[in-house]
Amino acid sequence: MKYGVIGAGAMGYRYGVMLQENAGIEVDFIETWQPNVEKVRQQGGVMVARDHENQHMVPINIYYPEEYHGHPDVWIVFKKQMQLADELKRDAPLFHDDQYVFAAMNGMGHFEKLNDYFPQDHIIGGTAMIATVLNGPGSVDFMGPVGSETMHMSNYAGEMNATTKQVMADFQAAGLGPVWSDNFMGMCLSKVVFNAVTNSLCTMFEIQMGQFIAYPGVKDMATQMFNEAYDACERAGIKLIETRQEEIDSVETVSRAYKYHYPSMYQDFSKGRPTEVDYINGYIAKIGREHDYVCRVHEFVTHEVHLAETVRQFKQAAEPVTTK
Template identity: 30%
Template sequence: MKTIAIAGAGAMGGRIGTQIQEAGYDVTLLDYWKEHVEKINRDGIEIQTETDTYHLDIKAKFPEEVNEQYDLIIILTKAMKSKEMIEVLNQRGAIKSDTAILTMMNGLGHDETFATVVPKSQIFLAVTMWTAGMRGPGQLLLEGDGTIELQRVDGVADERTETINQIFNDAKLNSHVSDNVFQSVWSKATLNSVLNPLCTILDKRIGEFAQYEQSREMITPIIEEIVAVADAKGIELNFDDLVKKVEGSYPDELQGLHYPSMHQDLHSGRYTEIDYLNGKIAQYGKEVGVATPTNALLTHMIHQLEMKYVEA
C-alpha cells in the first residue's frame, strides 16, 4: 500500500497519520478545518509528546481537492460526518476497486454506512485504545500508550489485512489482527454509551460520577439493554465483564480526571455522537424486538441538551 489518506485529521487522525508518515509511508491528511489544513501546509504539524516538541512535514488537503487514488483510506471523522466524507472521496475518484476503507471511529453501525458506498470486501473495522489531543490548528498533543485491533468486516482474511496490520506496527501503534472485532467494537461502544451520556447530563468528570455510592445502579440498566440487543444480533457480550470495564476506568490515573468526549463536544457547541451510541442501541432494539427504554431516554436527553448548547 503506497498511498494512504487519513480522512478526518483531528487529534486521533493526526496521531495515526503522523506516526504512519514517520514510519516512511506516503500519507495525506484530509480535513475540512481551514485553519488546520493551511497551517499544516505552511508550517508542518507540531507534535508535543511527554519528552519532546518537534515539527513534521506532511501533506494536507480539503476533501474536495483530492485528485488521486489511495490504497488505504482511514476514516476518523466524527461519526455523523463519515458518510459525507466517504461519498465525497468516492465522487472525487479516490476509491479504487481494491482500496481498503478502514475506520476506528467510536460507536456502532459504521460498516453499514460504508456499505452503501463500497462493497463489504473493502471495509475494515478497527478498535483503538490510543488517545490524542489538539492544542490548536496544526498542533498535536500525543501522550500515553495504546493498541489497535482490526479485521475485515466480513471476517474474510486477505492480504490487505496483514498489510494494514504491518503498516500500523511499523508506525509503533501496537496492532494485531482480531478474530472477532465486532465484540471489541461493541465492548468499547458500551463504555462510551455509559460514561459519555451520564457524565454529560450530570456535568461531571468520570471520577466524580464514580464517587456516587449507587453509581452501579445507574449503569446497570444501560449495560443490560446493550447485552440483550447484542445477543439478539448474534454478538456475545458478558455483563459482568462490561461492568468491570466501565468501573475500571474510574481511577484518576486512568480516566477519572477527564470529561468524556461527548461532554467536550457539547460544551464546545458541537453536536454529539449520541445517535451512534445509545441511539444506535435503541434503533437496533426496535429492529430485533428488544426494549431499550434507558438508552432511548438518554438519547433524547442529550438531544435536548444539544438544543441548548449547539447553535442552529
C-alpha cells in the same frame, strides 16, 4: 504500503502521525476544515503533545480533496458520523477499485456508508481505546503514556488476507496496539456499549473521566446500562467480545487511566456541535426495539443528551448574588 487519512482531527492525526513517526510509513492527510488545513500549512506541520507535554512539530502532507492526486493503498477514515456521508461524496473521485479502507469511528452506521464506495471485503473495521484531544487547528494532544494504546480490528466481510495482515503489522509497528478479532459485530458493539456509559454520562455532567469514576455509584450505573445493552445484543444474536463483567471492570480501569480526559462526545458538546449519541445509546436502543426489547435506560440517556444540547441556547451568565 501508503495510507491516506480522511479527517485530520484528533484520531486522524493520532493514527497518521504514529504511522509516520513510529513506523516510517508514508501518509497523506485529506481535510475539509479550512482553518485546520491553512494552520498546518502556515506552521509547517501539526503540533503534537502527549499529556500536555513535549509539544513538537511534525511535518505532514495535507490536502483538500479537490487538490489531491495521490493513490494510497489504504484509506483511514475518522469523521463524525453526522458528517461522513457528505465527506464521502466529496472524496469519491479519490477512490479506486484496488484500495482498502479502515475506520474505527465512534458509534455505528459508518460501515454501511463506506460500503457505498468500497466492496465489503475491502472494508476493515476497528475500535480504539485511545484518548486524543484536538486542541484546535493544527494542534493535537495524545492522551495516555506511550504504549498504552490498544485497539481491535476485524474484516467487515471475508477472511484475513495479505492486505489486512499488512495493515495490522503496520499498526503494530506504529505502536497502536492492534488485536485481531473474527467477530466483527461483537467487536464493534463492545466499544459502543462502553461509550454509551462513559461518553454519554460524562457529557451530561460535563466532567472528566477521573471525576466520573470518583462517584461511588458508577459501578451500579454501569452495570445497569451494560446489562440492558447485553440483553438487547443477545436478542439480536450478537455475542460481544468482552463479558459483562469485563465491560464493567473496564469502566474503572480506563477512567482511572485517562482521568484528565474529556470523552469525544463532550468535546463536541462543549464546542456547540451535535453529539453522536444517536449512533451510540440510540443505536443500542434501536437494536432492542428491533428485537422486541425496550432499552429504557439507553432511550432515556439519548433524550437527556439531546436535552443538554437543546438547553445550551438558554444558558446565560449567572447573575451576581448580592447580600444586604
